[in-house]
Amino acid sequence: MKKLIYSFHTKGPSLFIFFTLVLLLIWFSMYLSPTPLAAPTSTRNLSEIIREVERKYLGDSAEGEMTMQIVTRHYTRKMSMEYWSKGKDRFLIKITSPAKDSGISTLKVNKEIWNYLPKVDRVIKIPTSMMGGSWMGSHITNDDLVKETQVAEDYTFKPLEDTKSILVVEGIPKPEATVVWGKIIYKILMPDLVPLEVSFFDEEDNKVRIIKYSEVKEIDGRKIPLKLEVLPLEKTDESTIIFYRNIRFGVFFKDNFFSLKSLKNR
Amino acid sequence: MAYRNLWRNKRRTGLTILAMVVASSMLMLAIAILNGMIFDLIGSATDQYTGHIRITRAGYPDDRDFYKSLDHYQPILDKVDRMPEVIAASPRLRSFGLFSLGNRTRAVEIMGIKPELEQKVTTFSKLLIHGTFISRPGQVVIGEVLARKLKAGVGSQLVYLTMAADGSIGNDLLTVAGIFKTGSLDHDGSLAMVSLSWLEDLLVYSGHIHEIAIRIKKAGLASETAKKMALQLSKPSIQVMSWQEILPAMKQALDFYDIYILIVLFILYLATGLGIINTFFMITYERSKEFGLMLSLGMTPREVRSLMVNEAGIMGIISMIFGGLLGLGLITLLYFRGLDLSAWVTPVSYLGATMQPVLHTKFSWQGIIYPITFLVVTSIASAYIPAWRASKLDPVQALRRI
Numbered sequence: 001m002k003k004l005i006y007s008f009h010t011k012g013p014s015l016f017i018f019f020t021l022v023l024l025l026i027w028f029s030m031y032l033s034p035t036p037l038a039a040p041t042s043t044r045n046l047s048e049i050i051r052e053v054e055r056k057y058l059g060d061s062a063e064g065e066m067t068m069q070i071v072t073r074h075y076t077r078k079m080s081m082e083y084w085s086k087g088k089d090r091f092l093i094k095i096t097s098p099a100k101d102s103g104i105s106t107l108k109v110n111k112e113i114w115n116y117l118p119k120v121d122r123v124i125k126i127p128t129s130m131m132g133g134s135w136m137g138s139h140i141t142n143d144d145l146v147k148e149t150q151v152a153e154d155y156t157f158k159p160l161e162d163t164k165s166i167l168v169v170e171g172i173p174k175p176e177a178t179v180v181w182g183k184i185i186y187k188i189l190m191p192d193l194v195p196l197e198v199s200f201f202d203e204e205d206n207k208v209r210i211i212k213y214s215e216v217k218e219i220d221g222r223k224i225p226l227k228l229e230v231l232p233l234e235k236t237d238e239s240t241i242i243f244y245r246n247i248r249f250g251v252f253f254k255d256n257f258f259s260l261k262s263l264k265n266r
Numbered sequence: 267m268a269y270r271n272l273w274r275n276k277r278r279t280g281l282t283i284l285a286m287v288v289a290s291s292m293l294m295l296a297i298a299i300l301n302g303m304i305f306d307l308i309g310s311a312t313d314q315y316t317g318h319i320r321i322t323r324a325g326y327p328d329d330r331d332f333y334k335s336l337d338h339y340q341p342i343l344d345k346v347d348r349m350p351e352v353i354a355a356s357p358r359l360r361s362f363g364l365f366s367l368g369n370r371t372r373a374v375e376i377m378g379i380k381p382e383l384e385q386k387v388t389t390f391s392k393l394l395i396h397g398t399f400i401s402r403p404g405q406v407v408i409g410e411v412l413a414r415k416l417k418a419g420v421g422s423q424l425v426y427l428t429m430a431a432d433g434s435i436g437n438d439l440l441t442v443a444g445i446f447k448t449g450s451l452d453h454d455g456s457l458a459m460v461s462l463s464w465l466e467d468l469l470v471y472s473g474h475i476h477e478i479a480i481r482i483k484k485a486g487l488a489s490e491t492a493k494k495m496a497l498q499l500s501k502p503s504i505q506v507m508s509w510q511e512i513l514p515a516m517k518q519a520l521d522f523y524d525i526y527i528l529i530v531l532f533i534l535y536l537a538t539g540l541g542i543i544n545t546f547f548m549i550t551y552e553r554s555k556e557f558g559l560m561l562s563l564g565m566t567p568r569e570v571r572s573l574m575v576n577e578a579g580i581m582g583i584i585s586m587i588f589g590g591l592l593g594l595g596l597i598t599l600l601y602f603r604g605l606d607l608s609a610w611v612t613p614v615s616y617l618g619a620t621m622q623p624v625l626h627t628k629f630s631w632q633g634i635i636y637p638i639t640f641l642v643v644t645s646i647a648s649a650y651i652p653a654w655r656a657s658k659l660d661p662v663q664a665l666r667r668i
Contacts, residue, residue, distance in 0.1 A: 074333050074432075077434070100434050115427065117425065119438070124366040124371055126364070127372065137435070
């Protein structure tokens, strides 16, 4: 007994720590992995998931830098930009290089897009007829900028595949919605809601574009893919690749930050 | 004797000749006006914008891909200019983009041109309602509808925003030099012209154009000339199109119009011919007593027949001369003055062509020679039937008639 007590006292600290650790781990694990215990994803609101996925880079307020590599049959370009965003409706991008385009800014407020052109010192509103046009010569359309945050509202979703780690969701436009795509399919990594691949279909159900996400990093508690590739399928030799850098969330902006005036001065 | 006979009853002969003169000159005028309408239609479809023949890179007309351009086009231009059929050739570079003025933005298509050449090919420079045509880089002419939508006037500064050939963002200011009105909503609402060199710089696309618009001497022979041109240029990478191919709907409309004109002309000729026949029948009837006398005095029926046919022939020739002169005069008058129907009709825009409500005549030799030949032939032929009847008269019966 004495031996036992001794042994407990001599070996005690290590055993105590061991048991404590085990207990802690069991206790922690209940909190660390809540998802398998939570309700299955199919019953969760898919619109909420898509909204969350689409707002991956934006959050409530964010800023960051991105480089865009555009490869087309006729030119290859690399552009650097800075961006700021607040909520789902406000977005400001400024080109920092190449020198020729430096200073050109795009402001998105609600559903409108404005471009500031420093060379002529004018602000131009992009008309609705040009929304399908290319944004800054890339494979991203103006419409993408506007509608990206609208998808959750304009489409109805149903799950195609729902495993513990992967969720595949199909989005069909609501009859009254004015949208470009006939169908969108999201492949999402669960439970972190990280998009892996989004496929866009036209009205005839042909797959026309894929966006692939990779290089997932954790920033301010969010898992974010830092690389985004836009691949138009009818032009297999073309692509637009975006790299995100220096992303920060929870940035404070003044009220008039996303205004035409600040578009000019920024 | 036939000639002397004619002047025995001056009033009768005069009336007959007058009827024939009026009928034939009206026929000529109608032909000339119909010709003029076709000519105007082809003209406004081609002169205003398309040109008679267009040279592009093969495939460009199908998808209008910006990068399907013609580079090293100067040798093509030289070759085309040397062809005797060609009046002028104008190189054009096209670009889609945005015009912005204040907070108004419109999508437009800009055409970079060499003003001195374009003016020889199309009539844009003559359709200006305000200001002048472009004369230096940095100037632009826009359509009247576009100007209204942008609230732009001569001297306004427009921002042009587009994507350059290297993917960069082309943007610059343009000063409105003039505003044109073609009557076609497509052109008036979304077309603009700037100098070629300015657009080349903006698009970073020096030495490239999308098309060469060509004006030739005979618009109707555009297909043939285009074929000849393609043979001379003999390059598979370029495509030569006549306006008939560029505007197939217009060609169909014109083919249909041709049939329509043929029907109208048939009716007109028929009416004219019947009028002349009627006159001669009346004459024979009136003169049956006279013929009876001649026959009983020993003239053979054959002589009576030839007498009447000769009379008709002489009247035909006289009316041919006067009718031809009157017709020519009317055609000339309407060629210069135009028949203004704008009080009743507004301009009709159709398939990219605009029909103005002012009718102009178009002279053609066929339009003169056919009616007057027809006149003489009809008058002689229509004299033949009554003449034959006259020669068959029983002299006793004829003399008895009061």
